[in-house]
Amino acid sequence: MSQQIYINGEYFSRENAKVSVYDHGLLYGDGVFEGMRIYSGRVFRLQQHLVRLWESAAAIALPMPISIEKLTDDVNECVAKNALDDGYIRLVVTRGAGPLGLDPYKCSNPQIIIIADKISLYPEQMYEDGLELVTAATIRNHPAALSPRIKSLNYLNNIMAKMEGLKAGCVEAVMLNTKGEVAECTGDNLFIVRRGELSTPPIDAGILEGITRGAVLELAKAAGIKTHEVPLTRHDIFIADECFLTGSAAEVIAAVKLDDRVIGNGKPGPVTTKLNEAFRKLVREQ
Structure with missing residues (x-):
């Protein structure tokens, strides 16, 4: 058919x-x-x-x-x-x-x-090895102009940042907000792991309130992992033990490098792997 x-x-x-x-x-x-x-x-x-x-x-x-x-x-x-x-x-x-x-x-x-x-956002190898990120010069829209919580058809802001990432040889790019803080990637929410605790930008950082983001926060809390919704900067990603992205299309995928700086040991970390496995179990048991 x-x-x-x-x-x-x-x-x-x-x-x-x-x-x-x-x-x-x-x-x-x-x-x-x-x-x-x-x-x-x-x-x-x-x-x-x-x-x-x-x-x-x-x-x-x-x-x-x-x-x-x-x-x-x-x-x-x-x-x-x-x-x-x-x-x-x-x-x-x-x-x-x-x-x-x-x-x-x-x-x-x-x-x-x-x-x-059907959709395949990233090659399967990137889910095994992690992907590399670059910081886009294109910042996230000011929330007072157009709230990122509105999932509107106007994605030009994200597309321009996506082009920067692709030209730099990366399939994803980190977008900063008007304060210079980390907001999200062009199509995904962003998390870091530091000393076993999970952090992600808060809603007022200028991000979409992702459904997969919410599911991962729930899974982390259920697993006894401390979670924080706090402002993040690029420095926080540089010194993180792990970093990963979430999204309906992306699901859960590790990021192992930002702006040519290796994150952690340069491989998907244990917390990322644990949450990814928990997420894959969750979606099959819904």
Whole structure:
């Protein structure tokens, strides 16, 4: 069976799945989205993702044209229609089509799109050996301009930082906030381990409140690992014993070098490995 894309309650083949060129999601990045993992045919923490989607939509005054209960059913139906045991969901809500110009009140037909597909964010070897990071000159958007807690369709800030990383030979880049503190990577949250304790930037550092981030914090606390949500600088990463990233697409992956400085012993550490194993167990037992 060919891939089936959901648009406003109907299914289309990948080749025929289309939205208007006047959609303000395309023209102005006016919309929100969620990226979710499918494990053993089920979407991991679907309700948490949908609550965050509704919060993002509320923050940009985008009326949701569907109930959360109906969208829950539709997401699960889309997974089943595409016969995905393990995969990835991209759920997009746009402002809809309207005339040229920024006025969102001239758009009256929000579009809901569900894409169920496979994803491989990093090569498997990087999960075994860890990846290298570089600090991007492009800083995270000021939270007073556009809150990073809104998962909006405008990802140009992250894309510019991603380009810096790729040009430096790294698949990920660390983004700093307006204070010069570590915020997050271009698509992942960041953790460090120091003397057996876990630290990650707080929400007010200008980060997305990641679903996988939250799951890892829960797993660490359950394992008796002390956790801290505190401001971090590059110095903290340089002197860390371990560093790892989390995200729905990335899952849990070690980082072993930042700006050509080796982190710890340059290999995925025991705490990272323990939490990665606990996370993989969690997603299979959900």
